Amino acid sequence: MLEAIDLTKRYEDGLLALDHLNLKVEAGETFCLLGANGAGKTTTINLFLDFIPPTDGAAHINGFEVACDPLAAKKHVAYVSENVMLYGNFTARQNLDFFARLSGRQDLSRDDYYMVLRRVGLQEKAFEQRVKQFSKGMRQKLGIAIAIVKDSPAVLLDEPTSGLDPKAAAELMALLGELRDDGKAIFMSTHDLFRAKEHADRVGIMKEGRLVMLRTREELAEEDLERLYLDYMEVEAVA
Amino acid sequence: MIWAIARREVLESLTTGRSALLFVIAVLLLGTGLYVMDRDYDTRRENYDLIRPSQDQSVAVAPPNPLSVFARGLDDAMGRSFEISVINVEIGGSQASANPLFGLFPTPDWLYLFRVVFALIAFLFGFDLICSEKERGTLKLMVANGASRGEIAAGKWLGGWLAFFVPVAIAAALWLILLRPLFGLALSGDDWARLAVFLGLGSIYLAVCYTIAVALSALFHRASTALVATLFAWVLLVFVIPSSSVLVARQLAHVQPLGLVSAERWRIFGSEMMKAFEASNADPSSSPFEAAWGEMHRQGDMVSERVAGELGALARTSAALVRLSPAGAFDVVSTGVLGTSVAHEAQLKLEVRRYKNAILPDLFSYRMRDIEPTYPAFTPRRMSLADTLAAAGADIGAIVLAGAIAITTLFVAISRYDIR
DSSP: OEEEEEEEEEOTTSOEEEEEEEEEEOTTOEEEEEEOTTSSHHHHHHHHTTSSOOSEEEEEETTEETTTSHHHHHTTEEEEOSSOOOOTTSBHHHHHHHHHHHTTOOOOOHHHHHHHHHHTTOOGGGTTSBGGGOOHHHHHHHHHHHHHHHTOSEEEEESTTTTOOHHHHHHHHHHHHHHHHTTOEEEEEOSOHHHHHHHOSEEEEEETTEEEEEEEHHHHHTSOHHHHHHHHHHSOOOO | OHHHHHHHHHHHHHHHTHHHHHHHHHHHHHHHHHHHHHHHHHHHHHHHHHHOOOTTOOEEOOOOOGGGGTOOTTHHHHTOOEEEOSSOEEEOOOOOOOOTHHHHSOOOOHHHIIIIIIHHHHHHHHTTTTHHHHHHTHHHHHHHTTOOHHHHHHHHHHHHHHHHHHHHHHHHHHHHHTHHHHHOOOOOHHHHHHHHHHHHHHHHHHHHHHHHHHHHHTTOSSHHHHHHHHHHHHHIIIIIHHHHHHHHHHHHSOOOOHHHHHHHHHHHHHHHHHHHHHHHHHOTTOOOHHHHHHHHHHHHHHHHHHHHHHHHHHHHHHHHHHTTSHHHHHHHHHHHHHTOSHHHHHHHHHHHHHHHHHHHHHHHHHHHHTOOOOOOOOOOOOOOHHHHHHHTHHHHHHHHHHHHHHHHHHHHHHHTOOOO
């Protein structure tokens, strides 16, 4: 579903942000990417979304190479950013309607939107409330609702639980679990080791643009992820 | 996709009340401008009735142009009376209103409102269209949801333009409907056609201003920086380039000072009269004065044509430089279409010279025989709309070219825009 093949990004200032990344996220799988700030997590997501062009290698979404056919590739992926920033003067439903139309969904009714907003756990009274009055947790839920409405087979999330209170973060992760159970490929960058261990099917650790560790849920059950993470942050890149 | 983005832009303008506020501003500005200019036109019309010559007066004076309500241009200068005598043509009274404030402040006609005020509003509607999406973080979400950069630029442009243009267009249409019942301003079919062309050109000009601002919004990543650049562009295009173009043209094109022209005319007068007196003294039975007057006018016309040629060259040089700014080009072409331009004033002066030469034999004859004169009415022809538009090709081209450059800049900038 999501595949990076020798994906490399070197910025104009010479910084090697991503160094020959190879990974694959299958349908119905949650992949959590860990790493310090500047490790290359967001660069990976930016490359998958064609926000920046790769220096080398390729990112594929559902078989489409992003750099060659970005519009076709992006039809198969939804994106939730660290801070879901929407149109503050629009209501939750209006924001949902706009991004649904961008995704090519022009057939949805008000009830359809309300159903999705209920699913993500937004309170009924917030449906027609202006988004500028929303808390961060509410905006993140709306971001997930946008991803649900798009109904794409893959979802990319850039530190979605950052800044959320524990309850909001737990609700968000539960929602992502539902999406995974629906068969979506979930690719998420995060600093949240606890939730990564709890929810991810696979976890990767990045350091200085390289994927230095990869573990499955089963492997992690036997290990202390925090210890692993700290160890990898201290040693030289190995992969 | 484009329409979805445009629709959101329009909805945002409606939600925030921006378009409604613009509509109120446009109604007030256009209405006030129309009221003030119509009152001024009425005054000039009354003054024209006062100075309009009777059949026994060898005076050429053109009535005020009703379209000067929309673009006053040089209508004041064109409303002066030209008193024709056997010696020369004296410029007499004017129809201009006596309100000295008109001299101190810009005339609030529609041309000014479009060229300066609505251009500024167009700039303000467009300056943050792209960069505010980036600042807000929604640009990433739009791109991630499958909108191409070109579609985002086109959709944002279209939506912002509709949010800006529709309120202004409705306000203008409202006042045009009320033109006759409220102001009593009667326009001919030709006048309406000219007005329609003026408003069409105004729409194109405002679209160009708006597009320049949108292009600037795609060149910067912060709305505050884009605002400074936009205001700088507005001042440059609307004020600095047109004003400095006229000053530069003045340095490039030679025009004899009016004092020297007047002195030359008096020299011709003195010389010819001296010859006539000498001839009369030499042969008292002769009548050399009619020939002297004729020669004075012939030489005077040569001076006038030379000065008109110099002024024409100055006007052409100014117009060529002014075209560097769409505001300058719009000014030139609008006054041309509405009949109050430099070219129309030059045409009127030519008409006055023709009229003078047509009545000159009668003038001499009545003078010599000392009988009650009867002169034909002065009926100046106005340049046709087709001729005006044909002559304005370069100005219209300059406005369109500025728009094409802005559109190209917008699409090149957005294709390279760092949306992160």
